[in-house]
Amino acid sequence: MHDDAIEPFFATLAAANPSPQTELEFTSVFELLCAVLLSAQATDAGVNKATKRLFALAPTPQRMLDLGLEQVTELIRTIGLFRTKAKNLVQTCRILVEQHGGAVPRSREALEALPGVGRKTANVVLNVAFGEPTMAVDTHIFRVANRTGLAPGKNPLAVELKLLERVPAKYAVDAHHWLILHGRYVCQARRPQCERCAVRRWCDTAASTMPAEG
Known part of the structure; x- marks a missing residue:
C-alpha cells in the first residue's frame, strides 16, 4: 500500500464507524x-x-x-x-x-x-482501558495488514511495529479496532468480501484482482 493511500484508507473506515469498540463485554x-x-x-x-x-x-x-x-x-x-x-x-x-x-x-x-x-x-x-495507541495484532489484523499491504510482516510483532510506523497519529487509538472488525466481517480468511469492501481501492490484493473503478 502506497503511503498516500493510508490516510484515505483509515478515513473511510472511520467514517463508517466513528467510535469502534471491542465486542467483548465488560464493566471495569x-x-x-x-x-x-x-x-x-x-x-x-x-x-x-x-x-x-x-x-x-x-x-x-x-x-x-x-x-x-x-x-x-x-x-x-x-x-x-x-x-x-x-x-x-x-x-x-x-x-x-x-x-x-x-x-x-x-x-x-x-x-x-x-x-x-x-x-x-x-x-x-x-x-x-487506558487509551494508549497500541496495536493488538490478532489473526484478523495480521491477515488484513498483510493482504492490503498496509503493514506486511512475517509475524505479529513485525506487523505491530510496522503499523505503529505507518498509521497516522489521529487514527492510532482506534486503528486496531477498525482492522479487527474489517477482518472479521469483510476481509475474511476463506473468502474476502472484496465486492462490498469500502477500502478495496487502496488494497494491494483487491487492486490486482478486481476491475478498476470508474
Whole structure:
C-alpha cells in the first residue's frame, strides 16, 4: 500500500464507524483484562456468554480468588482451553491482590508479568482501558495488514511495529479496532468480501484482482 493511500484508507473506515469498540463485554478494567485473557482461540460471543456468569459472581480479583479454581473452571468450561485459562486467571488475580492492591497495572511490563497475559493482551488493555495507541495484532489484523499491504510482516510483532510506523497519529487509538472488525466481517480468511469492501481501492490484493473503478 502506497503511503498516500493510508490516510484515505483509515478515513473511510472511520467514517463508517466513528467510535469502534471491542465486542467483548465488560464493566471495569479488571473485567476487560479477564475477558481478553479468556479470548485466545475463542470467539468474543463465546467469551461473553461465559463471563456474564463469571462476572456476576466475581467482579473483582478478590471475589475471583474467593470463588476458587474449581468453580472458576466450571464457569468457563464452554471456552476453549478452559482449564489452563482458569488457572492463569486465578493466578493473575492473586498477583493483582498481592502486588497491585487489586488494581490492573498500567505498564506493559507489569501486565505481561501476569500469567496468561502476552503482548497482544497487554496491548488490548493499554488501548481499550487506558487509551494508549497500541496495536493488538490478532489473526484478523495480521491477515488484513498483510493482504492490503498496509503493514506486511512475517509475524505479529513485525506487523505491530510496522503499523505503529505507518498509521497516522489521529487514527492510532482506534486503528486496531477498525482492522479487527474489517477482518472479521469483510476481509475474511476463506473468502474476502472484496465486492462490498469500502477500502478495496487502496488494497494491494483487491487492486490486482478486481476491475478498476470508474
